[in-house]
Amino acid sequence: MQKCSVVIITFNEEKNIERCLQSVENIADEIVVVDSFSTDATRQICLNYGVRFIEHAFEGYIEQKNFALAQATNDYVLCLDADEAVDGVLQQSILAAKHAGFTCHAYEMGRSNYFCGRWIKHGAWYPDRKTRLVNRQKARWDGINPHDKIIMQAGATLQRLPGDILHYTYYSLEELVTQGNRFTTIQANAMFASGKKANFLKLYISPLTAFVNGYFLKMGFLDGYDGFIIAKSVAYNTILKYAKLKQLWQNKGK
Numbered sequence: 001m002q003k004c005s006v007v008i009i010t011f012n013e014e015k016n017i018e019r020c021l022q023s024v025e026n027i028a029d030e031i032v033v034v035d036s037f038s039t040d041a042t043r044q045i046c047l048n049y050g051v052r053f054i055e056h057a058f059e060g061y062i063e064q065k066n067f068a069l070a071q072a073t074n075d076y077v078l079c080l081d082a083d084e085a086v087d088g089v090l091q092q093s094i095l096a097a098k099h100a101g102f103t104c105h106a107y108e109m110g111r112s113n114y115f116c117g118r119w120i121k122h123g124a125w126y127p128d129r130k131t132r133l134v135n136r137q138k139a140r141w142d143g144i145n146p147h148d149k150i151i152m153q154a155g156a157t158l159q160r161l162p163g164d165i166l167h168y169t170y171y172s173l174e175e176l177v178t179q180g181n182r183f184t185t186i187q188a189n190a191m192f193a194s195g196k197k198a199n200f201l202k203l204y205i206s207p208l209t210a211f212v213n214g215y216f217l218k219m220g221f222l223d224g225y226d227g228f229i230i231a232k233s234v235a236y237n238t239i240l241k242y243a244k245l246k247q248l249w250q251n252k253g254k
Contacts, residue, residue, distance in 0.1 A: 002102045003029040004094070004133075005072035006080060009064050011036040013082035014045060019037035023166075027078065027094050034068040036099065042082075057233060057236045062148045065141040075174045076102050078133045084111075090163025094133065097161065105156035107133035110163040115226055116172060121222025122212065123227050124234050125173070130165060145190045146183050173229070182236045188244035197249060198242035206242065212233035 006028040012016055017033075024031065031051040036058035046053050054071060058064055069077060078094065080086075086094070089110055097107060110127035113120050120126050132152045138153040152158070170176045214220045215231035223230070250252060 001099050002076055003074040004076045004078060004098055004102075005030040005032060005074040006026045007032045007062075007065075007068040007072055008080050008082055009034045009036070009068050010038060010042050010046075012038045012040045012042060012083045014038075014041040016083045017042055018045050018049075019085050019168075020080060020082050021046070021051065023087075023091070024078065024080070025049075027086065027091060027098075030073060032068060033082075034064060034071065036047045036064070043048065061146045062117070062141045062143060067150055069136050069139070069141065072136055075135050075137055077131065077139075079134045079136065080165070081167075082088055085166045085168070087112075087166050088166050090161060090165065093161040093163045095131070097159075102122050102135070103157075104159040105135045106152050106158045107161050108130050108149070108158055109133070109161045109163060109165055111167050113168050113169045115176075115230065118226060119166075120223050120226065122222040123215065123218045123230055124210075125190065125220075127164075128167075131161075132165065133161070143195075143201065144187060146186045176233055180233060182241070184237050184241040184244055187241045188248060191245050192248040196245065199244040202242045202245065203239060207235040207239040210238045230251045 004027060006024045008020060021031065028095045031049065032054065033046045033051045034054050034056050037055055043053060054126055056064065056067055065079065069079065106129045108129050111130050113125040113128060134150055134152065139150050142149050142151040143149040170179070211231050213232065214234050215228065220227035220231045
């Protein structure tokens with residue numbers, strides 16, 4: 001049976017981290033938490049669960065997660081955020097894969113997102129498939145901050161596991177708006193740094209495409225009012241990040 005590490009990055013996650021840790025207790029042979037110098041009770045909660053707690057300055061989501069991945073002592077690593085947890089079905093799926101010796105290099109699973117009192121089951125937010133259990137020798141985090149993703153080496157094998165990661169995202173519309181504003185600023189700055197620009201298609205067509213994809217093609221309308229709000233927020237955040245990117249280029253030219 002292969003051993004499995006769980007790695008989690010944190011910053012002031014006292015309201016979430018215990019739930020996350022409890023969900024992986026029977027999966028993990030090792031739990032590594034990389035913390036960005038939290039000022040709340042995150043550290044003490046983690047230590048209560050016997051995790052290996054490492055403090056490391058935050059340089060970006062991708063950078064922090066690659067650092068955390070490198071801290072694991074086992075080749076197979078389950079990567080989680082503090083506001084996530086593993087449901088019972090996924091726990092059993094991972095345990096079965098462990099007992100089988102992890103016959104693939106990477107494992108994909110669904111992620112169910114919590115929004116204002118309910119779990120979203122359609123649209124752009126579900127099944128929201130994520131590759132999160134990987135052989136770290138063949139994986140790295142990439143993407144555009146803050147939207148990171150795991151990239152596997154060419155030829156790596158992938159298997160889908162039953163069960164979901166439970167993502168406790170937004171408890172209110174205020175949180176949705178605040179996080180959207182924060183994340184689009186991070187995205188715009190990352191795109192600006194890499195030389196990307198906001199053209200007509202990005203500013204005018206991409207938001208419409210995002211709404212149609214989430215609300216109609218992925219049947220977000222089946223989630224009712226919440227599905228509409230989510231689809232609109234995805235479209236709004238799409239135009240917002242490109243508008244901010246355009247503004248960055250305008251300011252540079254002044």
